[in-house]
Amino acid sequence: MAKKKLDIKIKTNQALSRIFNEMADLLxxxxxxxxxxxxxxxxxxxxxxxxxxxxxxxxKKQGIKGLLNITGIGKxxxxxxxxxxxxxxxxxxxxxREKTEIRNIITHFxxxxxxxxxxxxxxxxxxxIIYSRYTRPAKDxxxxxxxxxxxxxxxxxxxxxxxxxxxxxxxxxxxxRWLELDRLKPKKIEKKAFYDGKPMIFSKTKNKWFVIxxxxxxxxxxxxxxxxxxxxxx
Numbered sequence: 001m002a003k004k005k006l007d008i009k010i011k012t013n014q015a016l017s018r019i020f021n022e023m024a025d026l027l028x029x030x031x032x033x034x035x036x037x038x039x040x041x042x043x044x045x046x047x048x049x050x051x052x053x054x055x056x057x058x059x060k061k062q063g064i065k066g067l068l069n070i071t072g073i074g075k076x077x078x079x080x081x082x083x084x085x086x087x088x089x090x091x092x093x094x095x096x097r098e099k100t101e102i103r104n105i106i107t108h109f110x111x112x113x114x115x116x117x118x119x120x121x122x123x124x125x126x127x128x129i130i131y132s133r134y135t136r137p138a139k140d141x142x143x144x145x146x147x148x149x150x151x152x153x154x155x156x157x158x159x160x161x162x163x164x165x166x167x168x169x170x171x172x173x174x175x176x177r178w179l180e181l182d183r184l185k186p187k188k189i190e191k192k193a194f195y196d197g198k199p200m201i202f203s204k205t206k207n208k209w210f211v212i213x214x215x216x217x218x219x220x221x222x223x224x225x226x227x228x229x230x231x232x233x234x
Contacts, residue, residue: 012056013048016084019093020045020077026100043072056085098139101148105138106131108152109171112159137171144178154178160186194229195221 024038024045047070048055058066059082067078080090138151145151154174161177162169164186177184193200199212200221209221209228221228 012054013051016055016081017045017048019084019090020048023093023096026096040072040074040077044074044077047072055081059085101142102135102138104148105142105151105155105171106134109134109138109155112155112163134171137175141171141174144175154181157181157184160184190233191230192233194231195223195227200228 020041024041027038027041051070055067055070058070062069064075064078064082067073067081068075073081080092084090141151141154142148145154151174155171158169158174158177158181161184162173174181193202193209195209195211198214201210201212201218202208203210209225210218211221213219
């Protein structure tokens with residue numbers, strides 16, 4: 001019985017420790033310019049991990065004051081522990097996760113357009129890109145896809161398809177093409193023959209090259225094959 005009770009204690013403390021470590025990671029990703037915040041969460045996580053007592057028991061017996069006596073636990077974090085004990089979740093943690101997932105999707109979307117994180121942040125500061133304009137569609141895409149990774153894969157599919165056709169695309173394009181994602185394929189790049197800037201075609205039946213004139217007429221090519229230029233075209 002004693003062992004089972006100890007296991008429950010460990011699970012409660014470990015759950016909170018995991019949450020606080022993840023909050024520290026998420027805060028670092030979001031880089032809100034307050035470096036002491038991640039450190040505070042990591043310190044609290046380590047204290048809870050090393051604690052031999054059930055943090056729930058401490059709270060039930062002594063309330064917030066008891067939590068404040070734990071090394072590395074301040075007022076803000078003690079209130080989050082209280083929230084977790086009462087509701088089995090922490091609102092600010094859920095909000096931070098959502099915010100980070102959304103940012104992850106927006107960053108990935110611009111990466112497919114050749115814009116790195118540094119350039120994205122700079123453009124957002126200079127108001128060349130209105131970052132908030134992408135928040136809602138990114139959130140909706142995560143909900144539609146079911147996970148951040150699936151949403152990224154969908155963006156990659158649409159990106160490859162659109163770029164191979166020199167088409168512009170947005171996050172909203174993924175919604176429009178959602179039911180045909182498995183059929184969206186990049187346009188193949190082929191080597192084609194040209195003469196004097198005009199496309200050519202080889203007739204197997206006549207075993208001859210023809211130049212396609214501007215009016216669509218096929219003109220028999222009478223020049224040297226060395227004059228034929230090959231280009232990679234979509």
